[in-house]
Amino acid sequence: xxxxxxxxxxxxxxxxxxxxxxxxxxxxxxxxxxxxxxxxxxxxxxxxxxxxxxxxxxxxxxxxxxxxxxxxxxxxxxxxxxxxxxxxxxxxxxxxxxxxxxxxxxxxxxxxxxxxxxxxxxxxxxxxxxxxxxxxxxxxxxxxxxxxxxxxxxxxxxxxxxxxxxxxxxxxxxxxxxxxxxxxxxxxxxxxxxxxxxxxxxxxxxxxxxxxxxxxxxxxxxxxxxxxxxxxxxxxxxxxxxxxxxxxxxxxxxxxxxxxxxxxxxxxxxxxxxxxxxxxxxxxxxxxxxxxxxxxxxxxxxxxxxxxxxxxxxxxxxxxxxxxxxxxxxxxxxxxxxxxxxxxxxxxxxxxxxxxxxxxxxxxxxxxxxxxxxxxxxxxxxxxxxxxx
Ligand SMILES: *Cc1c(COP(=O)(O)O)cnc(C)c1O
Numbered sequence: 093x094x095x096x097x098x099x100x101x102x103x104x105x106x107x108x109x110x111x112x113x114x115x116x117x118x119x120x121x122x123x124x125x126x127x128x129x130x131x132x133x134x135x136x137x138x139x140x141x142x143x144x145x146x147x148x149x150x151x152x153x154x155x156x157x158x159x160x161x162x163x164x165x166x167x168x169x170x171x172x173x174x175x176x177x178x179x180x181x182x183x184x185x186x187x188x189x190x191x192x193x194x195x196x197x198x199x200x201x202x203x204x205x206x207x208x209x210x211x212x213x214x215x216x217x218x219x220x221x222x223x224x225x226x227x228x229x230x231x232x233x234x235x236x237x238x239x240x241x242x243x244x245x246x247x248x249x250x251x252x253x254x255x256x257x258x259x260x261x262x263x264x265x266x267x268x269x270x271x272x273x274x275x276x277x278x279x280x281x282x283x284x285x286x287x288x289x290x291x292x293x294x295x296x297x298x299x300x301x302x303x304x305x306x307x308x309x310x311x312x313x314x315x316x317x318x319x320x321x322x323x324x325x326x327x328x329x330x331x332x333x334x335x336x337x338x339x340x341x342x343x344x345x346x347x348x349x350x351x352x353x354x355x356x357x358x359x360x361x362x363x364x365x366x367x368x369x370x371x372x373x374x375x376x377x378x379x380x381x382x383x384x385x386x387x388x389x390x391x392x393x394x395x396x397x398x399x400x401x402x403x404x405x406x407x408x409x410x411x412x413x414x415x416x417x418x419x420x421x422x423x424x425x426x427x428x429x430x431x432x433x434x435x436x437x438x439x440x441x442x443x444x445x446x447x448x449x450x451x452x453x454x455x456x457x458x459x460x461x462x463x464x465x466x467x468x469x470x471x472x473x474x475x476x477x478x479x480x481x
Contacts, residue, residue, distance in 0.1 A: 104428070104431060105117050105123075105431065106118050107123075109137075109138075110125065110133075110136075110137025110138055111136070111137055111138050112136040112137060112138075112450065112452065113125055113126075113136055113137075113449055113450050113452070113453050113454070113457045114137070115137065115436060121434070122434060123431070123434045123435065123436050124434060124435050124436065124449075124457060124460060124461045124464070125137070125436045125449065125450070126435060126436055126437045126447045126448065126449040126453075126461050127436045127437050127438055127446070127447075127448055127449075128332075128448050128449060128450050129336060130305075130331065130438075130448070131273065131305045131310055131331050131332060131413065131448045132331045132332055132334075132335070132336055133332075133335055133336050133450055134308060134309060134310065134332040134335060134374075134378070134383070134450055134451045134452075135335045135374060135377055135378070135383075135450060135451070135452055136450040136452045136453075137336075137450075139335060139373075139377065141373045141374075141376070141377045142334075142335045142336075142337075142370055142373045142374060142377075144373070145369045145370055145372065145373035146337065146366065146369065146370055146373075148369070149164070149365050149366050149369035149370075150366060152365075153365050154364070154365060154366050155361070155364045155365065155366070156364075156365075157360065158358065158359075158360075158362065158363060162363075162364070162365045162368075163365070164365050164368035164369045164371070164372050165184055165363035165364075165365075165368040167368070167372050168182075168184075168341075168363075168368045168371045168372050168375065169181070169182040169184075169341075171372070171375045172329070172341060172343055172375070173343065175314045175315070175375075176314075176315060176327055176343050177323060179345060179346055180327075180343045180344055180345050180346055180349060181343070181344060181346055181349035181350075182341050182342065182343050183198075183341065183342045183344075183349075183352075183357065183362070183363075184339065184340070184341050184359075184362040184363030184367075184368065185339075185340040185341070185342065185359050185362040185363075186338050186339060186340055186359065186361050186362060186367070187219070187330055187338060187340045188218075188219055188302075188304035188305075188328065188329075188330035188331060188340055189218070189219025189220055189221045189224045189340075190219075190221070190330075190340050190359065190362075191304060191328035191329060191330050191340035191341055191342045192218045192219050192223075192224045192227060192267070192302060192304070192328050192342075193219070193221055193223055193224060194328070194342035194357060195265070195267065195300045195302075195326045195328050195342050195344075196210055196223055196224070196227065196265075196267075197356070197357055198326065198342065198344055198348065198349070198351060198352060198357075199264040199265035199298050199300065199326070200243075200264060201351045201352060201356060202264065202298065202348050202351035203264030203265070203298075206261070206262060207261065207262060207263070207264045208243045208262065208264050209243050209244070209245055209260075209262045209263045209264060210227055210243060210244055210245070210263075210264065210265050210266075210267050210300075211244075211245045211246070211247060211255065211258050211259070211263055211265070211266045211267070212227045212228070212229050212244065212245075212246055212247075212266070212267045212268065213229050213246065213247055213248070213249040213250075213268055213269075213272070214229040214230075214246050214247065214248055214249055215229055215230070215249050215272050215275035215276065215278060216228055216229040216230075216246075216249070216267075216268070216269055216272055216275055216302075217230070217269070217272065217273060217274035217275055218267065218302055218304075219304075222237065222240055222241055223240075223241045223244075225237060225240060226240040226241055226243075226244040227244050227267055229246040229249075229275075230275070231246075245258050245263075249272065249275075249278065249280075250278075250280055250281055250284045251284075252283075252284055252287040252288065252291070255287075255288060255291060256291055259291060259295050259297065263295065263297050264297065264298060265297060265298035265299070265300045265325075265326070266288055266291075266292055266297060266298070266299055266300065267300045267301075267302060268280065268285075268288065268299075268300075268301060268302065269301070269302045269303075269304075269305065269306060269316070270285070270301060270303065270306045270311065270315070270316025270317050270319065270320070270410075271305070271306050271311060271316055271409060271410055271413055273304075273305035273306065273413065273440075273446075274305075274440070276415060276440050276441045276444055277408055277409045277413060277414065277415035277440055277444065277446055278408065279408065279409060279410055280320070282319065282320045282321070285317065285320035285322050286320060286321070286322055288322075289322040289323070289324075292325075298325040298326055298348060299322070299324045299325050299326070300324065300325065300326035300327070300328065301315070301316070301317045301324040301326070301327050301328070302328050303315050303316055303317070303327050303328060303329050304328055304329060304330045304331055304340070305331055305413065306410075306413060307327070307329040307331075307332065307333075308329065308331075308332040308333060308374075308375075308378065309332070309378055309383045309384035309387050309411075309451050310332060310387060310411055310412055310413050310448070310451070311387070311391075311409075311410035311411035311412075311413055312384055312385070312387045312388030312391055312410060312411030312412070313384055313388075313411070314384050315327065316410065319410060325344060325345050325348050326342065326343065326344045326345075326348065327342070327343040327344075328340070328341070328342050328343075329341045329342075329343070332374070333371045333374060334367055334370040334371050334374060335370060335373075335374045337366065337367050337370035337371075338367065339363075339367040339368065339370065339371050340362075378451070381452070383451040383452065384411075384451075386451055386452070387411040387412045387451040388411050390411075390412055390449075390451070390453055390455070390458060391409075391410070391411040391412045391413075391414060393455060393458050394412065394414060394447060394449070394453075394458050394461075394462070395407045395409075395414055397458065397459065397462040398414070398416045398447070398462060398465075401416075401462070401465065401466050401469060402469075402470075403418055403419055403420075403469040403470070403472075404416045404417065404418060404419075404469075405417045405418060405419045408444075412447075412448055412449060412451060412453070413446075413448050414446070414447045414448070415440055415441075415444040415445065415446050415447070416444065416445045416447065416465075417443055417444045418443050418444065418445065418469075420443065421442035421443040422442075422443070422472070423439035423440070423441065423442055423443055423444055423445050424439040424442070425472070426439070426445060426465075426468060426469065426472065427439045427445060429468045429472065430445075430464060430465060430468050433464050433467065433468050434464060435461055435464040435465060435468075437465075445465075447461075449461070
């Protein structure tokens with residue numbers, strides 16, 4: 093019997109080692125990782141800069157709490173602020189959900205009494221804590237956990253009229269992903285994001301952008317919102333920030349961030365030296381190797397190769413956050429067969445596969461992965477129980 097709570101489906105493989113885009117299981121079998129642990133290991137596995145930073149920091153100082161200063165968090169906050177566009181301040185936490193919790197609390201504190209509602213989109217994903225679960229626009233995920241915290245409202249995705257209709261004086265913030273990741277890799281349109289910015293300006297509502305999945309180069313820019321030429325008030329990040337070391341961050345324009353006073357928000361581990369040393373190494377490597385640009389070029393190659401497969405009806409997404417839409421609703425089965433064939437990806441909906449390889453992925457690895465997927469798709473027959481495995 094497993095002693096893990098049954099929150100995940102049975103795990104078909106145990107990985108013991110990784111190197112770049114490659115993973116190895118217990119029997120030494122090699123896989124190409126085109127999921128990156130859900131858009132986390134953007135520098136690939138066992139990146140030497142991250143490993144060095146972690147071991148150096150582990151031998152130097154692991155933790156003292158936020159009652160005292162430590163160095164790496166100031167460096168990372170400064171770098172994030174510069175990459176986002178400047179003029180803001182950062183709160184560090186440990187996950188994407190916590191980054192969004194911070195954004196929600198900040199919006200409430202900034203909005204003041206009576207102005208506390210957060211509007212998000214149907215199909216969105218913002219996390220699994222009670223508040224971020226309610227922000228997540230997937231009502232089927234809410235049902236078992238009622239009652240959820242109040243103050244959330246959902247509107248149709250990419251529909252400015254729907255958002256305008258939901259904007260009353262109780263709204264403090266609009267929370268949106270530039271590309272809905274877990275919801276199926278659905279990009280926002282630039283007109284929509286610009287319209288949302290305009291609407292938020294008119295109504296004095298915060299525009300909070302959830303960059304937990306899209307941020308840090310994944311879409312071919314440092315941040316997804318940069319494709320749309322808008323400036324958000326709040327930006328949340330996590331997944332790729334530590335290349336696998338848990339860390340999240342919530343950035344806000346200084347005037348908004350200053351709504352928080354000492355004691356308003358806190359977390360024991362947030363911004364601690366080990367996690368921020370990893371993040372400093374991640375950001376330095378991404379900048380030195382111009383990985384957002386690499387993601388744009390690699391994404392184009394991957395997207396073109398996928399489109400050429402006869403069983404692929406279309407490709408959506410930005411940079412290296414892509415979904416290959418299949419001509420049939422067989423994505424789960426295809427993902428399972430790809431795993432057996434040595435390719436890691438996942439079914440993001442019934443008919444779409446998500447591909448999110450490391451930003452360091454080589455052209456040869458892209459071609460190899462698409463070759464594996466193409467073979468799996470062309471050889472696929474109806475599943476006969478017991479026919480494989
Ligand atoms: C993964 C994700 C989250 C939640 O992050 P956790 O670290 O799992 O809490 C929130 N928002 C988006 C857009 C995500 O993709």
